[in-house]
Amino acid sequence: MQIIARETLIGKRIAKLDAPEKASGKTRYIHDLDLPGQLYGKILRSGRVHAKILRIDTSKAKALPGVHAVITAADVPWQRPIGVARDHLPLKTDRVRSPRDEIAAVAAQSEEIAQAALRLIEVEYEDLPVLTDPLDALAPDAPLIHPEPHGADGGTEHLKPGAPVAYSGRPDNLAMTFDYEQGDVARGEADSDLVVEDTFRLHYVTHCCMGVSGIIAEFDSSGNLTMYSNTQVPFLHKREFAEILGMDPARIRIIQPPIGGGFGSKLDIYPFEPICVFLARATGRPVKLVFSREEEFLASPTRQPVILKLRSGCRRDGTLTFRAVETIHDNGAYTSWGATTPFVMMQTVSSLYRVPHCSYHTKAVYTNNPYAGSFRGYGNLQATFAVESHMDRMADALGIDPLEFRLKNAQDPGEVTPQGMQFKTCGLKECLKSAAELGDYQAKRRAYAALQAEPGRFKRGVGLASMLHVGGGAKIYPSDGCGTILKMDDFGAVTLITGASEIGQGSETVLAQLVCEELGLPLSAVRVVNNDTEITPWDVGVHASRTTFIGGNSAIGAARKARAKILDAAAKQTGLPAQALDLRAGQIVEERSGNPLLSLAKLIRSLHFSDKAELVMTTHYYEPPSHHQDRQFKGDVSAAYAWASQVVEVEVDTETGAVRLLKVSGAHDVGRVLNRLGIEGQIEGGIVMGQGYALTEELIVEQGRIRNPAFRDYKLVTAPEIPEIAVRFVETLDGEGPQGAKGVGEAPAICIAAATANAIENATGVRILALPFTPEKVYRALREER
Amino acid sequence: MSPKREIAFTLNGVPTRASVSPELSALALIREVLGLTGTKLGCGEGECGACTILVDGRSVNSCLMFALDCEGRSLVTIEGLAADPLGARIEQAFVEAGAVQCGFCTPGMVVQAHNLLTAHPHPTREQIRRGIEGNLCRCTGYFKIVEAIERAAGAQE
Structure with a gap:
């Protein structure tokens, strides 16, 4: 008999x-479904x-042949406000607050x-x-x-307790505030030999998912609503839609049909979604609503x-005192969600490095500008840009090497920060050293600094930044x-x-891999079902790299329960204790020798078609031990x-202000690599998203x-502009973590802008406090400095 | 609505006729009239490349081409590439190299890669990057797409 060795998929390159x-x-x-x-x-x-809004007249639109419904706020007096602060009616009643505001909708x-x-x-x-402003x-x-x-209708119905419309208005423009304190900042300042202060300005960028937003809504004859939706949080949406629609x-x-990019953009309910439902309700027909690219912007x-x-x-001596x-x-x-980014920003401020005294205050203020949602990194690109600058x-003011300065203040495993974060594992120091080594940071930084004052149009620089x-x-919701x-x-095949x-x-793919690891199956034996709230069990959604x-x-958890059940049955059939058995390549084998004893499929059938007649079906709910x-x-x-x-190397054209990203050297504490191909893809894509944030992308709002x-x-980054990259895990x-892994989805985008700012400073001696580093901005900064 | 005109062309090797209005794009002809949804609408302005198809062997943003201009031409979409040995190799290479994440740009990228490798069977990395500069991808940062095209080129030996 053929001996079956234990094989693992963990860390392999899995398509x-x-x-x-x-x-x-x-x-x-969604765009392909009808x-x-x-x-x-x-x-x-x-x-x-x-x-x-003084007057809306829809009569001509309603008279157009082929039009099935034209609705305004007056047609849905029961509509309820959406959004994080419930301050946003899908169809506007008496006032519009921005050019994108929804006035009416048509189904045709x-x-x-x-x-x-x-x-x-x-x-x-x-x-x-x-x-x-x-x-x-x-x-x-x-x-x-x-x-x-x-x-509703600008009337007073909504002011009654328990009435559908709930936003009470505000006597000021204060949407949200966040105030955090640790230690005593005044004391920290008194203890300081060096204090620096700057004001940083972070700009508008947008997700630019290649597939634009869209939804199909349909009611059945019993009034049940089905939405084909690109949401990243289907179970939260189910509940929120129920509240908004009074259902x-x-x-x-x-x-959820396959989604053409998310990056956090689909974490909230936006007006087009309930509006599509209103149209479906008004017409009794399925209604599909898909944005144009311009509308997406x-x-x-x-x-x-x-x-x-x-x-x-x-x-x-380089010890941080306060921030x-x-x-x-x-x-x-x-x-x-944009207004709530302080949750993440203050973590970077308080806990990326050890800092005894800290204060963080945000005022989120209403304006007539576009509003922000969540976006990969969730405030951390902004906070890291400032902190790492x-x-x-x-470091430069003290004459300490910036790598040494960071290592001196870096967190260690076992640290509990004043904000209460517990770093059971922490690879920050190793990340710092690895990235610096990969990017030849210290030698290049000294060499490039020495060349700043030399003649020459093109200047190079390296910059370092870290992130937490x-x-x-992230325990934000009750679960x-x-x-x-x-x-x-x-x-012997699995449906997960x-x-x-x-x-x-x-x-x-990674979930299938983890199941295969427990059940000794090839990937081809697993099918994953993950897109229908009627079938799948609850999950809080795709966010927070979770x-x-x-x-x-x-x-x-579910796979281990199935494994235990299979091995128990196999123990009875083989007469060997369950601990002496293993699952490999679709066989029950003797753990120590690898001798195959019986096929998994046969064992499952013998369970099914027996006197006791049972199937191998398990469930598991995992709740992380967070607070x-x-x-x-x-x-x-x-x-x-x-x-x-991450260490970023740039070349600055001092005559045009153009900045070219030459190389990114990154070291990531990912816990453990599960799918090497997948994790590389996440990191590479994140780096280029960070590159766009730093250099090319800006939604211009005037x-x-x-x-x-x-x-x-x-301007999204295109293929000829991508840097050379080197990544170490x-x-x-x-x-x-599952097999020791941690989340990685957002991490790679976070440091690039900060590291690029530091690299431009190393190249030119000029520090720029606002993003993005467009040629014009860099050119002006270089001229002002001289 | 403007009067429609009947046109004849070849779609993925199959002689095809369709009745089209003058304002219809080739992309809408393929997706909406003929029901082949592999070709994607990303922007409708010729900026993203998601709608790339081959017209008489050359890559075109089908959102910018009028359906009427398909008369007498040979169109190949992502659905037709699988039958072509080079197309199949490119698709396989995209899968193996991890060049696919959300996948929305992928059909256009695959078609563009086919166009590139037909004209330049052994491109340098720089040529590949130039060759796909009209195709936007928001997920991958292009690294694995470039690698996939290199891999497909290597497999031609």
Whole structure:
């Protein structure tokens, strides 16, 4: 008999399970789906920055042949506000607060007819004073963005307790505040030999998912709603949609077709989604609503723009003493996840390095600008840009090598930070050293600094930055868990039914891999079902780099239960103790010798077709051992923390201001590499997303209007511009992680802008405090300096 | 609505006729009239390359081409590439190299890679990067796409 050795898939290069369908064009995205009898929805947007709605006349649009419904807020008096602060009615009633605001919607038999109908809707506005500078938002004479309660028909119905419309309005423009303190900043400052202060300005960028936003909504004859949706959080949405629509959540089903990119953009409910449901309800037909690319730029969320004042101090020997942050977050007209990025920003401020005294204060203020959602990194790109710029500034002022300065203040395993984060594993120091070695950081930095004053048009520089991010989920909701149902068929194949959504990041492949590891099966024996709330168990959603960690532990839990059941049955049949048995290559084998004893499929059939007749089906719910923050923002919110350091090398053309990214050398504490191909893909893609944030991308907003809603004018990085990269994995084998792994999805994008700022300074001696580093900005900065 | 005109062309090797209105794009003809959804609409403005197809052997942004201009031409979409040995090799290489994440840009990338490797069977890395500069990808950072095209070129030996 053939001996079967134990094999592992962990750390191998595994092709994604969904790649063959995608590479051959067979994958059906939301844009490719059509339901019989489907109508097409379109939205009329205000085009006004801030105005009162005086009159809407839809009669001409309704009369257009092929139009099935034209709706305005008056047709849905029961609509409820959406968004993080519930301050946003899907269809606006009496006031518009930004040009993207939804006024009316049409359902028609074709997109062309729907578009033509929009042009027939007459709206009369009265313009209001506009507020577009967030620094003006709290001035006593600033225009108010949400002065009155808003809701149904502008009437008073919504003011009754328990009534559907709940937003009470605000007497100021303050959307949200965050205030965190640790230690005593004044004492820290008194202890400091060096204090530096700067104000950093972080700009608008947007997700640019290649597949634009879209949804199909359909009611069945019993009033059950099915949404084909690109959401990243189907179970949270089920509940929230129920609240918004006044429906029983049990009647809402969300099916997620494959998604053309997420990156955090699909974490909130946006007006187009309930509007599509209103249209489906009004017409009794399935309605499909898909954005144009221009609409995607105008009406999907952005990354949070921030004005951040940072004051940092240290002693002469390089020990950090304090850090004080004040930010103004431009909240835009409505509140989505962008306003809550301080949750992550303050972690970087307080805990990336050891700093005894810390304060963090954010005011998120309403304006008539676009509003920000969540975006890969969730505030951490912004916070890291400021903190790591200051680390270099302080090191240089003290004459200490910036790598040594960081190592001196870096966290170690076992640290519990004043914010309450517990670093059970922490590879920061190893990341710093590895990245510096890969990028030849210290030698190059000295050499390039020496060349700054030499003649020559092209200057090179290297910059270093590190990051800390949640790597074991984030306990923001009552549960941060994920459920799994695992069933085996009569032939030994597995169906893994998981709550964890696939958004292109490769989660279904890594989950299948983890199951194979427990059950000794080839990948081809596992099918993953992950996109239908009617079938899959609950999961909190794809965010916070959590899916491999949380979904992975859940899948392992279910697989271990199946394994135990199989080995118990095999023990009875073979007469050997279960501990002496193993599962390998679809066989039950003797653990020590690898001798095959019987086939897994046969064993399962013998269980099924026996007197006791049973199937191998298991379930598992994994809840990470993390904690909610208290009201002071203290608490160990993640079951593990991810670390990374990156060295960026740039070339600056001092005559044009153009900055070229030559090389990125990264070291990432990922816990453990599970799928090498997948994790490389996450890191490479994250680096280039960070490159775009640092150098090329900017959503230009002037007086509340987006001026560049097209790829022609919004510059994504293209293939010829990508840098050389070198990546090293630091495997700290986290005790709670699935096979030791931590989350990695957001990490690689976080440090690039900060490291690039430091590299430009090394090349030119000029520190730039605002992003992106466009040729014009760099050129001006170089000229001002001289 | 403008009057429609009947056109004849070859689609993935199959002689095809369709009745099209003058404003219809080749992309809408392929996706909406003929029901082949592998070719993607990413921007509709010729900026992203998701809608790339081959027209008489050369890559074209089908969103910028009028359907009427397909008259008498030979169109190949991602669905037709699998039958072609080079197309199949490229698709395989994209899978193996990890060049696919969300996958939305992938069909256009594969078609563009086919165009590149037909004209330059042994491209340098620089030529590959130039060759796909009109195709945007938001997930991968292009590294593994370039590697996949190198791999497909190597497999031609």
